[in-house]
Amino acid sequence: MMSSNNNNGKDLNFDINILPILDILSVLICFLLLTAVFVQIGTIDTRQAIADNSVSGEKNPPSLWLTVKSDGGLTLSLRDLPGAKKFEESISRSAKGVNWENLEARLQALRNKWPDLKTGVVLPEAQSSYGDVIRVMDKLKQFNFEGVGISPLG
Secondary structure (H helix, E strand, C coil), rough: CCCCCCCCCCCCCCCCCCCCHHHHHHHHCCCCCHHHHHHCCCCEEEEEECCCCCCCCCCCEEEEEEEECCCCEEEEEEEECCCCCCCCCEECCCECCCCCCCCCCCHHHHHHCCCCCCCEEEEEECCCHHHHHHHHHHHHHCCCEEEEEEECCC
8 A cells, every 4th residue: 555645755854963063062162262271461561651741840750761773773861860961872783683682781780770760661663663662661571660651752
């Protein structure tokens, strides 16, 4: 006897195998957890550059100003330091860019000579490397400069 089904003897019920989908999801969750562990958001605490207080009459704190040149050279100058004559010196670039060893030696010498010097302002030129500017700010923090700022204007 023939069946009156239109499906030619095939059953319309079937099972979906969800194991491959679960495998893919478990691998993706592992990747998500691992990448979340390795991602860090680094921040540098900066302040606005020292303002011009010629109108208010207040004195700015003694500060070290570092000009980051586009070729990797640096210029260090001291401002508002009582009892110190005008100080400005240049650090020429090394073969690899900024001469970091020379910068560290100069920062250490300045901190030893003037322990009250705790403010550092970085003045990058327009074509300066962003990585160099951040690394200069990091060096200032490394030598215990509490107020590290960046100024777009000289």
